[in-house]
Amino acid sequence: MSLEEEAVRREAQVHGARWEGLHHRYFSDSKVAEPLTAAILEAVDASRPDVVADLGGGTGFILKELLRRNPLEGVRLVDVDASETQLSACDDGRIERLAASAASVTRRDLGAEGQCLLLVARSLLHYFGRAGLQPLLRHLRGQLQVGEAFVHQSACFADEGDAACLNRVYGMMGTEKRYFTIDELEAALEEAGFALREIGPAPPLRLDSVDLAERYGLRGEEVASIREEVGREFGERAGVFVETRKGFTAWLHYSIFTCRAE
Numbered sequence: 001m002s003l004e005e006e007a008v009r010r011e012a013q014v015h016g017a018r019w020e021g022l023h024h025r026y027f028s029d030s031k032v033a034e035p036l037t038a039a040i041l042e043a044v045d046a047s048r049p050d051v052v053a054d055l056g057g058g059t060g061f062i063l064k065e066l067l068r069r070n071p072l073e074g075v076r077l078v079d080v081d082a083s084e085t086q087l088s089a090c091d092d093g094r095i096e097r098l099a100a101s102a103a104s105v106t107r108r109d110l111g112a113e114g115q116c117l118l119l120v121a122r123s124l125l126h127y128f129g130r131a132g133l134q135p136l137l138r139h140l141r142g143q144l145q146v147g148e149a150f151v152h153q154s155a156c157f158a159d160e161g162d163a164a165c166l167n168r169v170y171g172m173m174g175t176e177k178r179y180f181t182i183d184e185l186e187a188a189l190e191e192a193g194f195a196l197r198e199i200g201p202a203p204p205l206r207l208d209s210v211d212l213a214e215r216y217g218l219r220g221e222e223v224a225s226i227r228e229e230v231g232r233e234f235g236e237r238a239g240v241f242v243e244t245r246k247g248f249t250a251w252l253h254y255s256i257f258t259c260r261a262e
């Protein structure tokens with residue numbers, strides 16, 4: 001099983017019906033999604049795609065939000081996710097569902113040969129770990145024609161110490177997920193053949209240890225040791241990591257990247 005498949009399997013218990021209620025409903029909140037849907041709709045206006053594919057699109061929330069804001073007549077919308085359970089919760093007949101990994105899905109799989117394709121993603125890149133990021137970005141770049149866009153909201157931090165703090169939390173939870181700095185992601189996108197057109201802010205995701213325990217199957221002792229060790233090593237970081245009475249709260253920061261294939 002690949003690293004990404006294992007990451008998806010590990011959190012399967014929160015997929016499907018549970019997903020949209022998790023993490024204070026971050027992933028089903030229209031206001032939270034607004035900066036990303038605005039960036040995607042700008043890219044739609046600029047490139048007039050025939051197909052919009054949401055990679056790691058989960059329950060299809062972002063595609064549904066796009067449709068709520070704009071009927072996107074004549075545009076095919078495809079929710080691509082490695083989790084069948086996530087896809088089964090996408091109940092909008094206007095959205096096609098494709099069970100596939102972002103690491104291997106092709107333009108042909110998306111039915112976009114000879115058409116204009118726009119790729120989008122929210123909260124996906126960190127699943128690929130340090131070693132998997134560049135191969136993923138190169139694969140995605142390989143599916144696009146020059147000038148086509150990739151708009152994604154990805155977890156990343158302005159500050160190296162904040163990224164290291166979250167990487168320590170996720171390492172202690174036994175995941176291979178990796179949080180990069182904004183500079184690192186910018187460099188990785190450029191190396192893979194993307195030109196970065198715009199970068200903007202997105203709301204942070206509040207992660208309470210009780211929700212992380214449910215998502216990753218953590219025991220009380222594991223939560224306590226993260227609280228203690230991360231607290232000792234990184235100290236209190238407002239808006240990034242704070243200890244609470246029974247555990248901790250962490251915040252995942254995000255930026256929105258509008259990129260074009262060069």
Ligand SMILES: C[S@@+](CC[C@H](N)C(=O)[O-])C[C@H]1O[C@@H](n2cnc3c(N)ncnc32)[C@H](O)[C@@H]1O
Pocket residue numbers: 004005007008027055056057058059061062080081082083086100101102103121122123124127
């Ligand atoms: C944090 S969730 C975000 C879901 C959705 N993008 C949203 O914002 O509501 C990440 C999603 O990516 C999917 N995923 C993880 N690795 C994947 C991969 N290699 N290929 C396709 N989907 C993947 C997971 O199953 C999950 O649905």
